[in-house]
Amino acid sequence: MKEISILVGGKAGDGIRQAGHVIARFLNRIGYRIFFYDDYPSLIRGGHNFSIIRASEKRIIAHKETVDVIVALNQDAVNNHKHRLNPGGIILYDSNKADAEGLGIDFMDIVKKFDGKPIMRNTAAIGALAGVLNIEWSVLEMVIKDAVGHEIDLNLKIARNAYDWIESPSKSVSKLDQKPLPLVSGNEAIALGAVKAGLNMYIAYPMTPASAILHYLAAQENELGVVTVHPESEIGVALMALGAAYAGARAMVGTSGGGFALMTEALSLAGQGELPMVIVEAQRPGPSTGVPTYTMQGDLAFVVHAGHGDILRVVLAPGDAEEAFYTTGLAMNLAWKFQIPAFVLSDKHLSESIFSFDADLDKVEPEKPLLWNNQGEYKRYLDTQNGISPLAFPGNPSAIIKATSYEHDENGITTEEPEAISRMQRKRLRKRKTLEEELEKYETVNVYGNPDSKTVLLCWGSTKGACIEVAEALDLKVVQPLILEPLPVNALKKALSGADKIIDVEVNATGQLAKLISSHGICIDDMILRFDARPFTVDALLDNVKEVLS
Amino acid sequence: MTTIKELDTYAQNTWCPGCGNFGILTSIKKALADLEKDGLDLNKVAIVSGIGCHAKIADYINVNSFYSIHGRVPPPMTGIKLANPDLTVIGHAGDGDAYGEGIEHLIFSAKRNIDMTFIVHNNRVYGLTTGQFTPTSPPDFKGRSTPKGSPEGPLNPIELMLSAGATFVARGYTKNMKHLQSLIKTAVNHKGFSFIDVLQPCFTFFNTYDFYNERVYEFSSKDHDVSDRKAAFVKAGEWAYGEGEKIPIGIFYQVKKPTYEEKLLAGRIPVQLTPGDIRPVLEKQI
Numbered sequence: 001m002k003e004i005s006i007l008v009g010g011k012a013g014d015g016i017r018q019a020g021h022v023i024a025r026f027l028n029r030i031g032y033r034i035f036f037y038d039d040y041p042s043l044i045r046g047g048h049n050f051s052i053i054r055a056s057e058k059r060i061i062a063h064k065e066t067v068d069v070i071v072a073l074n075q076d077a078v079n080n081h082k083h084r085l086n087p088g089g090i091i092l093y094d095s096n097k098a099d100a101e102g103l104g105i106d107f108m109d110i111v112k113k114f115d116g117k118p119i120m121r122n123t124a125a126i127g128a129l130a131g132v133l134n135i136e137w138s139v140l141e142m143v144i145k146d147a148v149g150h151e152i153d154l155n156l157k158i159a160r161n162a163y164d165w166i167e168s169p170s171k172s173v174s175k176l177d178q179k180p181l182p183l184v185s186g187n188e189a190i191a192l193g194a195v196k197a198g199l200n201m202y203i204a205y206p207m208t209p210a211s212a213i214l215h216y217l218a219a220q221e222n223e224l225g226v227v228t229v230h231p232e233s234e235i236g237v238a239l240m241a242l243g244a245a246y247a248g249a250r251a252m253v254g255t256s257g258g259g260f261a262l263m264t265e266a267l268s269l270a271g272q273g274e275l276p277m278v279i280v281e282a283q284r285p286g287p288s289t290g291v292p293t294y295t296m297q298g299d300l301a302f303v304v305h306a307g308h309g310d311i312l313r314v315v316l317a318p319g320d321a322e323e324a325f326y327t328t329g330l331a332m333n334l335a336w337k338f339q340i341p342a343f344v345l346s347d348k349h350l351s352e353s354i355f356s357f358d359a360d361l362d363k364v365e366p367e368k369p370l371l372w373n374n375q376g377e378y379k380r381y382l383d384t385q386n387g388i389s390p391l392a393f394p395g396n397p398s399a400i401i402k403a404t405s406y407e408h409d410e411n412g413i414t415t416e417e418p419e420a421i422s423r424m425q426r427k428r429l430r431k432r433k434t435l436e437e438e439l440e441k442y443e444t445v446n447v448y449g450n451p452d453s454k455t456v457l458l459c460w461g462s463t464k465g466a467c468i469e470v471a472e473a474l475d476l477k478v479v480q481p482l483i484l485e486p487l488p489v490n491a492l493k494k495a496l497s498g499a500d501k502i503i504d505v506e507v508n509a510t511g512q513l514a515k516l517i518s519s520h521g522i523c524i525d526d527m528i529l530r531f532d533a534r535p536f537t538v539d540a541l542l543d544n545v546k547e548v549l550s
Numbered sequence: 551m552t553t554i555k556e557l558d559t560y561a562q563n564t565w566c567p568g569c570g571n572f573g574i575l576t577s578i579k580k581a582l583a584d585l586e587k588d589g590l591d592l593n594k595v596a597i598v599s600g601i602g603c604h605a606k607i608a609d610y611i612n613v614n615s616f617y618s619i620h621g622r623v624p625p626p627m628t629g630i631k632l633a634n635p636d637l638t639v640i641g642h643a644g645d646g647d648a649y650g651e652g653i654e655h656l657i658f659s660a661k662r663n664i665d666m667t668f669i670v671h672n673n674r675v676y677g678l679t680t681g682q683f684t685p686t687s688p689p690d691f692k693g694r695s696t697p698k699g700s701p702e703g704p705l706n707p708i709e710l711m712l713s714a715g716a717t718f719v720a721r722g723y724t725k726n727m728k729h730l731q732s733l734i735k736t737a738v739n740h741k742g743f744s745f746i747d748v749l750q751p752c753f754t755f756f757n758t759y760d761f762y763n764e765r766v767y768e769f770s771s772k773d774h775d776v777s778d779r780k781a782a783f784v785k786a787g788e789w790a791y792g793e794g795e796k797i798p799i800g801i802f803y804q805v806k807k808p809t810y811e812e813k814l815l816a817g818r819i820p821v822q823l824t825p826g827d828i829r830p831v832l833e834k835q836i
Contacts, residue, residue, distance in 0.1 A: 028836065146834075182835040192828045200820040201633065225826035227818060229632060232658040236625045239618065243629025246616050247596070247637065249820040251629070269619055357835075361828065393821070394596045394614040394630070394637055404608065404617035405601070413561045413609050414617070 002057040003032075004133075004173055005067040007084065008125065009050035009077030012043055015122040016073070018147075020051030021183075022126050024354060026135055026143045027055040028183055031176030035465070036183070036354035037063045037535070042208070042292045048076045057176055061320045061355060062465030065537045069132065069171055071125050072098050073107070090170055092128055094121060103132070105165050114157050123148075127159030131166025133173045184357035186350035186462075187212040189321040190254075190280055193328030195224045198366030200249040203229045203237050208292050209348040210254040210282040234259040238266030242275045246403050248393035250332060250366075254280035257299045258288070264306045267341055271311030273403045274381065274389065274428075276335035276342075276369075278328070283347040285533040294533035295348035297461055300512040303343055304485045310425075312432050314439075315343040315485035319446075319464030321355035327482065329364030330442070336369040338388065338435050345484065347507070349535040350462035374398055379410040383423060387431025436486050444488035445495045448478040454500040457545065458524060460484065460513050463505055466536035470545050484513070489520045501525045503548055507535060552586055554579050561609040570750030573724030574671055575607055578640070580727075581734040582613065590738070595638045598627045600647035602678045603752075604671035607642050621651025624659040627666050634821045635811045638738060639666040646676050649685035649707055660714035660743050662810035667737045667744040670707065674791070675756035687756075688792045704791035707747050708802055712782055717742035719782065719803040723749045723766045725759070726799065736801065742809050749797070762797065765789075769800040776804040 004027075008019050017038055024034045032055035040049040054063045066086050072078045072093035078100040082091065091102030096109060107124035111117070123144070130140045140163065141156060148155050184192070191213050194202070204214040218228040231237050234255055241251040255263065260281045270277050281303050285296035303315055314334050316327040324346065331342035372378055372390040378399035382389040389410075392399040402412030407424060409415045415424075448464075449457075449471030456477045457467045464480045471478045479495045479502075481488060496502060504514040504524040509531040514524045528544045530536055536544075557579045565571045586592050595613045599605035601620035608615040618626050623643040631639045648656050648670045659668065675693065676682040683691040683700040686707065690699035711719045718740040722730040730748065737744035749766070751758040775781050782803035789797045 025836075180836050182832040184832070184835060188835075192831070195825045195828055198825055200823050201629075203629075220826075220831060223826050223831055224828065225823045227632065227815060227820045227823070229814065231625070231628070232654050235622070236628075236655055236658070239622045239625030240629035240632070243598070243616065243626030243631075244633035244820065245629075246626065247630040247633035247821060249629075249633035251633075265619055266622075273616075357832070366825070393634075395594050395634060397591075397593050399593075400612060401614045402608070402617070403615070405619045406617055412615075412617075413559060414606070 002174070002176065003055060004069070004171070005052060005054045005064055006069045006071065006129070007050055007052050007067040007081055008071040009048065009081060010073030011076070012040065012047045012049050013045045013119070014049070014073045015119045016049040016051055019122040019126055020053055022143055022147050023129060024053045024183055025147055026130060026139050027053065027173070028180045028356065029139050029143060030135065030173070031178035031180065032056060033059045033181070033356040034183055034354065035060045035063055038352055040293055048080060050077065050081065057178070059356065062469055062538050064539045066539060069129065071129055072100060073121055073125060074098055090132065092125070092132060094125065105162065107162065110158055110161050113161065114154060116154055116158050120155060120158050123155045123158045124162040127162030128165055131163045132169055132171050134169035137163060181356040181358050183354050184321045185212065185352060185354045186321055186324045186346055187282070187352065188216050189324035189357065190328045190344055190346065191216050193325035193364055194252050194278065194332055195226060196361065196364040197329035197332035198250050199226055199252055199332065201227045201229060201244050201251040202254070203231060203241050203244070203251060204254045205231060205234050205237050205259060207256045207259045209284055209351045210256055210280055212352065213254045213280060234262035235266070238263035238277070241277045242266055242270055242273070245275045245277055246394070250336065252278040252280065252332070254282065256282050256284050257286050257302065260299070260303070260306070268307040268309055268311060269405045270341040271307060271309060272405050272407070274339040275403060276339050278331045278335050278342050278344065280344045280346060282351040283345070291533040293348070295462070295535050296508055296531065296533060297347055297463065297506050297512065298508040300345065300484065300516065303345055304516065311341070312338070312428055312435065313341045313343065313485060314435065314483065315345055317345045317461045317482060317484050318350065319461050319480060320350070321357050322359040323482065324350060325359045326363060333367040337367060338431060339391070345461065347462050372399060380412040381408060381410045381424065381427070383410055383427050385430070386434040387427050387429070388434065432486070439483060439486065439488060444481065444483045445491040446480040446482055447495050448480070450475050450477055453477040454498065455549070456496060456499040456502045457505050458502050458513070459505045463507055463536055466538050466541045467505055469538040470542045473542060474545060484516065487516065487520060492517065493522065496522065503528060503545065505536070505541070507531065552583055552592055554583055557582060557612050559610055559612045563610060564606065565603060566754045568753035569603070570673060570724040570752065571603060571607065571671060573727050573730065574669065574748055574750060575610055577727050577730040577734055578607070578669070579611060581731045581738070584731070585735055585738055590638060594636060595640065596630050597640050597642065598623050598630070599642040600644060600652070602644035602646060602676070604642055604644040621647050622655065623647055623652060624655035624668065628659065628664055631664055631666055631811055632814065632820065635815060635819060640738065641666065641668045643668065643670050645670060645672040645674060645684045645686050649705060657710070657714045660711050660716035660745065663715060663717050663742045663807050664810040665741050665743070667734070668746070669734065670747045671750045672747050673750045673752035673756060674758070675752050677752050677755055681755035686791045706786060706790055708786035709783060711745045712779065712786060712803055716745045717805050717807050718744035718801070720746045720801045721749065721799045722746055723762055723799050724751070725763065726766065726768065729768055729799065733801065740804060742807055765794065765797040766799055767796060769798050771801070774800065776801050779803060
């Protein structure tokens with residue numbers, strides 16, 4: 001398999017992620033499929049940032065511990081990562097800032113030659129790397145023009161000078177006969193899926209790793225036809241979204257665990273008031289502030305159980321950019337069809353990693369919710385057979401719409417009568433049944449690897465990428481439930497039937513998926529848990545699985 | 551035209567006899583009926599309430615309503631207004647809601663100058679939870695949570711709203727109903743964030759009728775320049791929600807400023823927006 005992994009590292013403020021983007025894009029342009037992992041601490045200047053760009057001839061959704069090239073903008077990048085270097089690998093470093101065995105070029109000197117800014121060392125590094133990889137200059141030139149927003153000529157001069165430094169390309173990558181694909185992060189795929197499903201308003205308070213959804217939509221409000229709002233707090237966010245939904249706007253909110261904690265009273269209100277909303281919960285390590293810029297799958301139990309009272313909800317857990325696109329679209333449609341809160345449960349690793357994006361865009365369309373037919377007297381909570389009451393919105397000349405946090409009668413007037421209360425509870429229970437029946441129409445559990453293998457790697461969300469590659473290497477089966485609430489018990493049992501050994505693979509400390517499915521009588525045999533706030537890499541997980549199997 | 555009677559619902563009213571809330575209910579219904587005569591479409595009105603005695607008003611008025619949760623009146627109002635700026639949004643909150651649990655939302659609504667009307671049923675006691683001190687209870691208030699007297703002094707919501715940037719700040723009293731109706735109508739017609747603190751005696755837990763009857767006086771634009779922010783602060787300082795000789799009711803401040811939804815939406819109406827084409831956006835990311 002043709003593939004190459006490149007690590008670019010330096011301190012915060014060196015433009016590491018930006019450099020990684022350009023590298024990913026020129027490899028994309030010559031036909032490679034990309035997975036881009038970004039690792040950065042919670043600070044603005046200093047510290048150590050690095051990105052790993054893995055490029056392959058086939059679709060990949062995970063990275064490896066080991067790399068073929070290290071591009072080092074400082075000494076830390078050499079010291080912290082040289083152990084990752086594959087045999088025959090090379091370290092390309094700024095000889096002005098670091099010392100290493102490898103190819104040293106004074107990037108600072110090149111920048112100074114053209115009166116550039118210190119941050120443009122990253123451009124010099126990109127130019128030199130393109131030389132090492134034997135990328136045609138015209139490809140790099142086009143990418144710099146497209147990707148670098150300002151001082152393009154200056155950046156081109158610096159890149160070209162560094163490019164010309166390389167006399168013989170030591171890590172030549174050949175052009176592939178594949179069409180380049182858009183490079184899309186998990187967060188961007190979530191945003192686009194929501195837009196495709198008719199998003200009108202995105203409301204969010206900044207919180208890593210979900211903030212990029214807000215930034216992406218805000219920057220392209222007009223192109224995407226979305227209004228973005230940044231309110232005073234997550235409490236304000238969630239309740240504004242419910243107000244917007246009451247008025248008829250398709251709203252989505254996005255946050256991480258700490259922000260979602262503040263939204264739980266609104267979640268409960270959505271349950272009682274039967275108000276649609278889409279909540280993106282991009283997990284990061286907790287408890288509390290935890291490790292803000294790293295990854296964890298630690299909020300599954302929280303999201304599935306959050307809120308006081310019996311709340312009907314749906315929880316979708318995508319594992320790559322395409323799934324993020326589809327499931328967010330599905331979340332929006334389910335939220336409105338069933339007038340419920342719908343979750344997209346992401347994590348830092350999915351939200352901020354970048355993927356070659358190859359989704360069937362037409363698979364996501366806005367589906368019409370059940371609207372009132374304007375006949376007779378409107379009842380917001382009409383007691384129907386399937387539990388779904390027709391929607392009408394304020395401004396309708398013949399309806400009075402009363403939404404409420406109290407238990408209520410069909411009109412939305414408060415009730416404390418036992419019969420009326422159980423009637424509404426039963427209506428919502430019937431709606432749960434209708435939802436469960438609807439979900440049977442979808443692929444709720446994915447199977448990868450060898451479907452006949454008796455050994456199963458069970459995973460959810462972003463862990464799927466590493467699991468799939470490990471399963472392919474060891475001829476195992478992977479089972480990934482895409483919907484975690486209501487849990488598709490039958491589909492999951494079917495996918496796991498015949499397995500002798502089920503190994504649960506999760507990025508959290510307690511095995512939250514294993515616990516969740518055990519309450520439905522599904523037992524696992526072994527667990528591989530990672531909880532150092534880093535995602536599984538293919539090679540590290542391979543070692544873990546081999547150990548469990550030995 | 552809608553009559554006051556038609557603005558009633560079948561919900562049984564459960565406020566205590568003598569409750570100040572009745573004065574607000576009558577005033578808002580009368581104000582809505584009058585506003586309809588002036589051209590307001592009542593189907594485009596949405597009322598939001600919090601939780602507490604005041605909040606039952608959502609059940610008692612036959613217009614669109616969103617019966618929210620404690621402290622969270624402004625955020626659903628904001629969501630409704632932003633989603634469909636064509637709607638007239640009126641909030642009812644208690645003093646616990648507005649000045650306690652949800653004070654951040656109130657301050658931000660004023661700061662943004664979003665076009666909506668916010669009416670606080672300020673009885674200066676928690677009624678539905680049977681008598682504890684609130685952010686506007688007088689100093690040393692003896693309630694069930696502070697039997698030896700509240701260790702906190704009251705905040706002055708009029709001053710707070712002036713500081714936060716509200717463009718319409720008023721105070722009313724439930725016994726002066728004609729005055730209150732007029733305040734509500736002016737507030738709804740004001741383009742921007744309109745705030746009315748309504749002094750509302752709680753007959754059961756904090757009966758302030760005599761106290762207010764002796765002290766409340768109406769002022770008007772004849773003796774007060776509503777566009778003068780300094781004068782508004784002076785007026786607001788006449789009574790600090792404790793003891794005092796005189797309690798002014800009327801419009802403290804009213805100025806015109808650009809509204810939040812005008813700036814944020816720039817003419818867009820979210821409930822009418824159609825999603826854009828994502829393909830050109832993706833093209834840029836190759």
